[in-house]
Amino acid sequence: MAKANHNSALFLSSVLVLSLLIFSMAESRFLAVGGGLLKPRTPECDEVFGVRSDDTCFGITQSFNLTTTLFDSINPNLNCTALFVGQWLCVAGSA
Secondary structure (H helix, E strand, O other), X not given: OHHHHHHHHXXXXXXXXXXXXXXXXXXXXXXXXXXXXXXXXXXXXXXXXXXXXXXXXXXXXXXXXXXXXXXXXXXXXXXXXXXXXXXXEEEEEEO
């Protein structure tokens, strides 16, 4: 009889652990960005600047008195090693 109680306790603990794992995974998907409570923020651009010859991201941030963090957040997916003349960059806005 003690063995039967041990087996049922083991089974119930396994079910509890599995339930917690499934709940945890479902909750993390719900709270993930874009999946539920947290929505990804879209940057808002208030002013743009056209890249000229020899411009760099660092030089532009210095010219407009921007932090690199703000500059990067209002210009998502920008590749600073591949700037080209005429490219529009956001130099004022919010992320």
